[in-house]
Amino acid sequence: MDMRRFLLWARGEGMLREVEGAVDPHLELARLMSGLDGKPLLVPQLSGYPGWRVVSGVCAQREHFAAALGCGVGELIPRMAEALERPKIPPLVDQGPCQAVIAAPDLSGLPIPRYHPDDGGPYITAGVAVVKDPRLGRNISFHRLMRLDERRFAARIVEGRGTHTALTRGGADLPVAIVVGAPIQVLLAAAMSPDQHVDELSIAHALAPIDLVSCHTVDLEVPADAELILEGRITQAVACEGPFPDLTGTMDRVREQPVIEVDHITHRCDPVFHALLPAGMEHKNLMGMPREPTIFSEVNRVCNCTGVYVTPGGMSWLHAVVRIDKRRADDGRRAIEAAFRGHSSLKHVVVVDGDVDVYDSGDVEWAIATRFQADRDLVVLRDQPSSSLDPSASQLPGEKARTAKMGLDATIAMGERRSDYERVSYGSIETAAHGAED
Numbered sequence: 001m002d003m004r005r006f007l008l009w010a011r012g013e014g015m016l017r018e019v020e021g022a023v024d025p026h027l028e029l030a031r032l033m034s035g036l037d038g039k040p041l042l043v044p045q046l047s048g049y050p051g052w053r054v055v056s057g058v059c060a061q062r063e064h065f066a067a068a069l070g071c072g073v074g075e076l077i078p079r080m081a082e083a084l085e086r087p088k089i090p091p092l093v094d095q096g097p098c099q100a101v102i103a104a105p106d107l108s109g110l111p112i113p114r115y116h117p118d119d120g121g122p123y124i125t126a127g128v129a130v131v132k133d134p135r136l137g138r139n140i141s142f143h144r145l146m147r148l149d150e151r152r153f154a155a156r157i158v159e160g161r162g163t164h165t166a167l168t169r170g171g172a173d174l175p176v177a178i179v180v181g182a183p184i185q186v187l188l189a190a191a192m193s194p195d196q197h198v199d200e201l202s203i204a205h206a207l208a209p210i211d212l213v214s215c216h217t218v219d220l221e222v223p224a225d226a227e228l229i230l231e232g233r234i235t236q237a238v239a240c241e242g243p244f245p246d247l248t249g250t251m252d253r254v255r256e257q258p259v260i261e262v263d264h265i266t267h268r269c270d271p272v273f274h275a276l277l278p279a280g281m282e283h284k285n286l287m288g289m290p291r292e293p294t295i296f297s298e299v300n301r302v303c304n305c306t307g308v309y310v311t312p313g314g315m316s317w318l319h320a321v322v323r324i325d326k327r328r329a330d331d332g333r334r335a336i337e338a339a340f341r342g343h344s345s346l347k348h349v350v351v352v353d354g355d356v357d358v359y360d361s362g363d364v365e366w367a368i369a370t371r372f373q374a375d376r377d378l379v380v381l382r383d384q385p386s387s388s389l390d391p392s393a394s395q396l397p398g399e400k401a402r403t404a405k406m407g408l409d410a411t412i413a414m415g416e417r418r419s420d421y422e423r424v425s426y427g428s429i430e431t432a433a434h435g436a437e438d
């Protein structure tokens with residue numbers, strides 16, 4: 001589902017918030033996005049950037065992904081797992097809307113927002129970088145991009161991942177295409193971390209069909225229905241990147257990061273710029289959701305897993321709830337260990353029975369309150385590799401962060417009488433018929 005179809009769908013569903021009048025991409029836009037976090041937003045005009053519109057909140061709810069993939073919310077995990085297992089190469093077509101207009105290669109003409117007064121500069125936050133690794137092939141992933149001047153960005157490129165591996169292998173400039181306003185299935189695939197030789201554009205095509213077009217100046221392919229394409233090179237030069245808000249909602253520090261030089265810009269007619277609020281729901285969903293199928297697969301190896309939710313309260317990264325169909329006494333404990341294997345940055349996990357709604361934190365807490373005994377059901381793992389995003393983890397320069405991990409088995413203990421643990425039901429009644437509508 002490309003941005004245009006998403007906007008039509010969200011408007012049709014009555015979800016789209018459309019503001020009136022022009023909004024300033026310098027700070028004002030971010031305040032609006034923050035105030036409406038969780039909802040799709042269309043800004044029809046931007047002060048200083050005639051002809052551009054801004055969309056945000058594209059990935060802010062699971063329903064949006066379900067609509068893009070043509071499935072129910074409950075089917076998202078199996079659909080992601082299936083696409084990860086069986087990627088499909090997308091077709092290459094001769095032309096696409098993303099190349100309808102060739103613009104001057106001048107980044108000051110793009111409505112790149114500044115989100116926070118302390119930011120190092122204006123930032124592209126929903127840019128998906130396409131590169132080709134000479135050995136491993138095509139790779140796509142998100143990289144936040146801080147505009148340095150009319151032609152250059154400083155790009156946050158985390159060490160050891162696909163883009164970084166490709167950049168360090170050649171020792172020379174690495175051709176790159178940055179896709180802004182990518183179809184939703186491309187955004188989701190870009191946030192996944194399959195084995196490095198797996199092409200995430202093929203995962204996107206397996207999630208929902210896409211077409212690709214060849215770039216004009218680099219030997220790379222991009223989604224034909226994207227809004228904006230920046231073609232250029234990731235150079236061996238570095239510049240200061242940051243500060244900028246991280247997933248945690250706290251300021252990330254300044255680092256020396258690779259410089260990208262932009263040589264060629266194309267976009268759709270009447271282009272829509274996708275802005276993603278750092279630490280907002282869109283950021284959280286894109287981080288957490290792709291970990292759910294990997295946790296699901298690992299837990300399924302040891303017992304029957306029926307649901308996984310990487311919860312927004314844990315920054316959609318550090319906490320998960322796993323639902324199992326418990327058959328053996330130690331299934332809960334085995335599910336905890338498997339969940340940590342399925343997402344190595346996971347810090348705390350709660351395992352629940354099939355009658356608990358993983359998306360309802362009150363229901364999960366009820367299961368902990370009524371089914372969990374700390375001296376019997378708690379798993380604590382000491383000194384584990386962890387996420388650099390956790391400020392309480394021990395972080396030594398140049399080394400992977402370390403943390404303690406905790407799993408709570410909040411399933412009904414084997415041998416207990418189930419009915420003692422089940423919620424009573426009062427049956428349903430038509431409240432409106434009694435003049436007491438909800």
Ligand SMILES: Cc1cc2nc3c(=O)[nH]c(=O)nc-3n(C[C@H](O)[C@H](O)[C@H](O)COP(=O)(O)O)c2cc1C
Nearest residue numbers: 141142143144156157158161162163191192193286
């Ligand atoms: C919204 C969003 C923003 C991200 N920003 C960055 C970033 O600035 N730098 C980075 O290296 N990874 C970033 N990531 C993570 C990468 O996209 C993610 O690790 C990707 O799955 C890596 O893929 P790869 O292992 O195939 O390279 C971001 C992810 C999301 C969802």
